[in-house]
Amino acid sequence: MEEKVEYSIQEAILYSHKMAQMSKALWKAIEKDWQDWVKPYGLNINEHHILLIAYHLKGSSISEISKFGVMHVSTAFNFSKNLEDRGLLTFSKKENDKRNTYVELTDKGVNLLLEIMETHDVESRQIVKGSLSLKKLYGKFPEFLEMVAVIRDIYGDEYMDIFNRTIQNVKQEMVEEEK
Amino acid sequence: MEEKVEYSIQEAILYSHKMAQMSKALWKAIEKDWQDWVKPYGLNINEHHILLIAYHLKGSSISEISKFGVMHVSTAFNFSKNLEDRGLLTFSKKENDKRNTYVELTDKGVNLLLEIMETHDVESRQIVKGSLSLKKLYGKFPEFLEMVAVIRDIYGDEYMDIFNRTIQNVKQEMVEEEK
Numbered sequence: 117m118e119e120k121v122e123y124s125i126q127e128a129i130l131y132s133h134k135m136a137q138m139s140k141a142l143w144k145a146i147e148k149d150w151q152d153w154v155k156p157y158g159l160n161i162n163e164h165h166i167l168l169i170a171y172h173l174k175g176s177s178i179s180e181i182s183k184f185g186v187m188h189v190s191t192a193f194n195f196s197k198n199l200e201d202r203g204l205l206t207f208s209k210k211e212n213d214k215r216n217t218y219v220e221l222t223d224k225g226v227n228l229l230l231e232i233m234e235t236h237d238v239e240s241r242q243i244v245k246g247s248l249s250l251k252k253l254y255g256k257f258p259e260f261l262e263m264v265a266v267i268r269d270i271y272g273d274e275y276m277d278i279f280n281r282t283i284q285n286v287k288q289e290m291v292e293e294e295k
Numbered sequence: 296m297e298e299k300v301e302y303s304i305q306e307a308i309l310y311s312h313k314m315a316q317m318s319k320a321l322w323k324a325i326e327k328d329w330q331d332w333v334k335p336y337g338l339n340i341n342e343h344h345i346l347l348i349a350y351h352l353k354g355s356s357i358s359e360i361s362k363f364g365v366m367h368v369s370t371a372f373n374f375s376k377n378l379e380d381r382g383l384l385t386f387s388k389k390e391n392d393k394r395n396t397y398v399e400l401t402d403k404g405v406n407l408l409l410e411i412m413e414t415h416d417v418e419s420r421q422i423v424k425g426s427l428s429l430k431k432l433y434g435k436f437p438e439f440l441e442m443v444a445v446i447r448d449i450y451g452d453e454y455m456d457i458f459n460r461t462i463q464n465v466k467q468e469m470v471e472e473e474k
Contacts (some may be wrong), residue, residue, distance in 0.1 A: 121328075121430050123427075123430055125417060127435070128417040128418065128423050128436075129415060129417050129465070130462065130465055130466065130469075131422075131423065131426070131436040132415075132417055132422055133461075133462070133465055135321075135325060135439070136422075137458060138439065138446055139318065139321045139327075139422075139450075140322060140365055141320070141323050141365050141446050141454075142318045142321075142442060142445070142446060143319060143321070143322035143448060144365040145316050145449050145450075146314060146315050147319075150315060159382075170465060183351050185307070186320050186323040212438040226391045237310060238304060238307040238311055239304075239307065241307075241311050243309055243310075243311055243314045243315075243318075244310065245447070245448070245449075246446070246449035247310070247445050248300040248302075248443045248448075249300075249444065249446070250441060250444055251300050252300045257306060257310040258441040259441075260314070260317065260439075260442065262315065262429060262437040262441075263317055263321060263437055263442065264436075265428065265429055265437075266321070266425045266426050266429070267317055267320050267321060267425070268423050269425035269426070269427075269428060270324050270424075270425040271320060271324075272421075272440065273386070275320075279316060282312075282316070283309065283313060286308070286312055287309065290308075290309075291374050
């Protein structure tokens with residue numbers, strides 16, 4: 117945003133207030149379902165998210181995990197360490213990049229992730245159930261394009277690239293599963 | 296949703312995955328700014344949220360705070376207790392409703408809240424800055440109507456009523472301030 121956009125402080129406060137309330141409500145509903153889903157496997161959301169990112173990116177640096185998982189670098193590192201202790205991933209350095217630490221899933225990590233996927237009881241998810249009226253109306257699940265635009269602006273193109281890569285990867289796997 | 300809406304498990308999983316990633320990203324950006332805002336006053340987000348809800352609803356039950364603040368009843372109660380210890384709110388029972396505990400802000404609580412409002416540096420908020428391109432395009436801040444519809448479905452009409460009451464209240468105060 118180079119150009120100045122005019123707005124009143126009042127409308128900005130009102131907007132900020134609404135968005136805080138709405139995004140908290142949306143995230144808490146999703147967080148609850150996510151927690152309930154992965155808890156039986158002795159994982160918290162961040163740990164599961166790390167496994168997912170490392171899986172979809174086919175190995176990932178701690179800084180990528182931090183950025184895309186939206187968690188502090190120290191959180192990303194500490195939870196990755198827990199996962200390494202459980203034999204679910206390994207740490208490594210790359211020949212051409214000694215500064216970054218990379219994580220890669222072990223076979224045990226991949227198997228656990230796939231096992232968790234199979235228990236993905238998506239029909240019971242609040243976000244899915246709560247979107248069925250829009251699905252009916254639109255003929256497909258809503259796109260939330262305003263939200264995508266705002267997130268793109270806040271997190272940048274690199275974030276969206278990783279986002280799109282993981283989505284493509286999920287799609288690809290579905291195609292392969294159907295074969 | 297009485298009527299059955301058809302969808303494939305694949306599209307639901309993809310949708311659920313996208314929404315988890317996006318709503319986490321959106322909420323974490325908002326949470327960070329909110330934390331930075333209220334931390335200098337010795338408050339965390341939940342405590343500030345409790346003060347805001349009790350203020351906008353002109354007194355509120357713990358169960359209303361839990362519902363609208365999207366936090367466990369025990370969280371709502373424990374943080375309210377902290378605020379009572381600091382003299383920022385008082386607990387009471389109502390004559391006609393002995394079962395629920397109500398909280399009401401003290402003058403000290405109201406004053407603190409108003410002081411915090413005055414430091415609301417809304418122009419630096421990521422959610423505001425990240426929405427300026429849409430503001431420019433639409434002529435106003437985005438409405439996120441798909442998100443409102445999903446939240447209404449998940450949390451119900453009562454939640455939306457409280458939501459609208461607080462928004463109206465914020466608007467009202469702005470009008471009064473301008474006088």
